[in-house]
Amino acid sequence: MAITIKVVWMRCKGEPTGCPECGASHIEFSTSQPFDTWPSWGWCITCGHSWEDTVISTSVVRAIRSGSTGRRKATDSDLFAVKLPNGWLLEGELLPEITIDDVRQIGKIYWRRIVKPAARKKKRQLKRAVKKGATKAVKGALAGPAALALRADWETRAGGWEPPVIENPCPAGCDRGSYDLDTNIHEDSPRVTCSFCHGTGVDPTA
Known part of the structure; x- marks a missing residue:
């Protein structure tokens, strides 16, 4: 042997x-x-x-x-x-042979030096992500009212504002020279120029 x-x-x-x-x-x-x-x-x-x-x-x-x-x-x-x-x-x-205590000590070192720091880092990242998301949500919630308040203030200062009335509007039915297209491809409806009035909103034949 x-x-x-x-x-x-x-x-x-x-x-x-x-x-x-x-x-x-x-x-x-x-x-x-x-x-x-x-x-x-x-x-x-x-x-x-x-x-x-x-x-x-x-x-x-x-x-x-x-x-x-x-x-x-x-x-x-x-x-x-x-x-x-x-x-x-x-x-x-x-040369030492591996014992059960070696495995335990290696497990402790692995946990202390690798797993635990990684878990802490992930926890900090999650906290930052939650905080950042909450901040964006608050900003988004405040943006709408703030815009309305600014517009109301502007209209009050300017004595009120209304869009000018277009004489001889485009007969194609565009919205002042453009259309909002409804599509499932884009998240937001794209706005395109009217090909009849070429974006003027006025009947070119008038």
């Missing part, structure tokens, strides 16, 4: 040790040999160098895997400390 461990860092006799090629500490050791004394296969995650490691044998890889502390909380580290066949102390840390 193949066994693989991924080391974050390790020390042998208190001295840092790592890849024989680049010295990096991130190393993966694997073995599938049935004999304890057989070497494991090392692979440097940093530079990609691989080698047969006679010090970290199959039995050492098994001892690290079975004897590491493991992790229960997100703040825990998966540490190990084993004695090599020659009596040296090898200690270090394994």
Whole structure:
């Protein structure tokens, strides 16, 4: 049965040790040999160098895997400390595996840093939209009476105003030279110029 461990860092006799090629500490050791004394296969995650490691044998890889502390909380580290066949102390840390607490902490971070701020931003946008809509509604409600008041004031000041009477009006029935077309295509009825009187509102044949 193949066994693989991924080391974050390790020390042998208190001295840092790592890849024989680049010295990096991130190393993966694997073995599938049935004999304890057989070497494991090392692979440097940093530079990609691989080698047969006679010090970290199959039995050492098994001892690290079975004897590491493991992790229960997100703040825990998966540490190990084993004695090599020659009596040296090898200690270090394994690459952490995902635990339930990790998922919980990630969920809290996701909620605190992403979901909650997004929800607050959306709430502020809705408040601004409601406020803006209410302001427009109030302005729209006041615009009509204000216009009527201004017109009444103007007519009072001007002594009253009535549109001039057109003599010889256009026989086509236009409204002073134009028509309001009823159509389902446009929201507002478009106003077009009368083609008979050419927009004058007066009978051209008179």
